[in-house]
Amino acid sequence: MKIELNNLKKQYNSNVVLDVPTLAIGSGELVGLVGNNGAGKTTMMRLMLDLIKATSGSVTVDTMNVAEDPSWKSVTGSYLDSTFLIDIYTPEEFFGFVAEAYDISEQDLKLRLQEYETLMNGEILGTGKLIHDFSNGNRQKIGIIAAMLVNPQLLILDEPFNYLDPSSQIVVAKLIRKMKRDLGTTVVVSSHNLNSINDICDRILLLDKGRVLMDKPHVPGSTDQELEDYFLDAVK
């Protein structure tokens, strides 16, 4: 799936929080969004998911304007924050809810959940707890699994490595790469963890005060000195 941002602008009163004249993310690309707090990463993702109204401009997914045509929802998996979780459900029920929404069969759901057993680490299914009662880390895992469970053509994850222990961070990074490799999923992922972004992304966008400051291809597993310098300079 190809995503295009055209003259996309979001401002609150006179405060411009995102201003992207043009940006195209190709099908199957794994793009990492980085930037300090308030750079506009989450705003960009919320606009991609039509959760907030753009002041001007548009986001298109395969030529469909996300604000006008809801068909992108059937092929998109996303997890931005805990408001994407149904707190009053157990994880089983929540995954059942997702399966119902995407018309995934019972058998298929069971098979797909098996792919995430390593991430769940025996702590999520079968506990009988409501999602509300899980730790932040496990809630994060439930949200990520629910986003990936639908085998999306477009995957949008905001800070997926937050709250996760180091082992789970590695597992999530592998799952994202695997999804891109096996399904050709276009992935947009934001993180403050430069190592994780360096490990998995093949393109990195650096946002600063709502603008794309840097947009460059990246070899997964390598480090980007220019990027590191930017963050080091910011504290000098």
Next chain:
Amino acid sequence: MALKLKTLAKLQFRQLSRNKSKGRLYGDIFGVVYFWIIEFVVFFLLREDGTTVPPIAVALVAIGFTIPDLILKFVLERDNTVMDAFLKTRPLSQSRWADFLALSQFWNESNLVMPLALLPACFLFIPPIGGLILFVALYLASVLGGYIVMAVKHRGNYQPEKAVKSYLSKSVKSARGNYISGIQFRSFLRSKRLKTTMIYFSVFFYVYSIIYSLDDTRPIFGIVSVFLFICFLSCSMPQWGFAVEANFFGGIWTRPIAIERLLANKYRFGLLCGSVGGLLCLPLCIWSESLSPFDIIASVLYCSCFCNLLMLMDAYNCVPFDMFGKAFFNNQGSSSTYKGATIIVTFAIMGVGLACLHLLPGWKSQVILSALGLGGVIAYKPFFRWVVRRFMRNRYKYMEKYTSK
């Protein structure tokens, strides 16, 4: 260096004034106005009849309300004497906190509702000085009730750490079910606060339905209480649904789930609740001479199919209902959800229904209310399409509200 009482009080008032939803306030205003209308109606009916009520009888009845007020607090209030985390980690002594809790009882809305609700009764039936004394006495009794409930419910200085309740009744193998429509029912079952409120008010209205159906001297009271019971069940539950879903609306919006479907689920849920209420009321016809099964059927049709539909017109204009909120400064998770417009619609539809039942002969009111109900069933799909169009036009405004609690 320590937080002062004044600072704490200021914090509480500021929090109340800045609470965007003003939900609890509107809810309380609704309750108070509801009682005011009843008192004025009773006053004018009695005056028309030429019946004189001795002030002492009114005073005794009013004082009698302190008991249900106390019971209400026992049922609805939770232990909210525990400091919020942002206070507990600051220099604030337990004794200062206890002083603040004691003082705050004087402006705690749950202690103001009962005396304010009975304010017209104090001054309509009793001379001014006596009325004022009675009002002050009711207020102090309510505050005292607040102290008693606080003392009884107090469980220590920490939030209770209960073992996590298990809700697992099905394995993943059999987990496929109605999870989209099931949000309604499960949110009701799993939120103690929501469940307690709903059960309490349902029982309240049902008990009055039984009492008045036994009293054939004032036949209208029987059908009115049955109507209110059914109206409460069929209209309140779906209303809460959106406030619950607002908590995770991002997760719904980004998935292929049509808003029409959410609305239709709520409509059907209201219909189910109203029908259950109607079935519960049917046995009352056995001993009541004035209550007919057709009145009940007409009430179910009108409330569940017509009023419920109108109430859903603006249901998404809500703020999230925090079902798991705890501690003092978070309003016990009740910072939602009644809106001024909703109250007006509620009174209007209740007024129309009650006016029909009161002013028109039996069969006429039954036909009109049933016809409106059936009209609702026929029109609900196109009506929801129109509601969705309205929602879509302003969806960003609503969604922003859902995320900015």
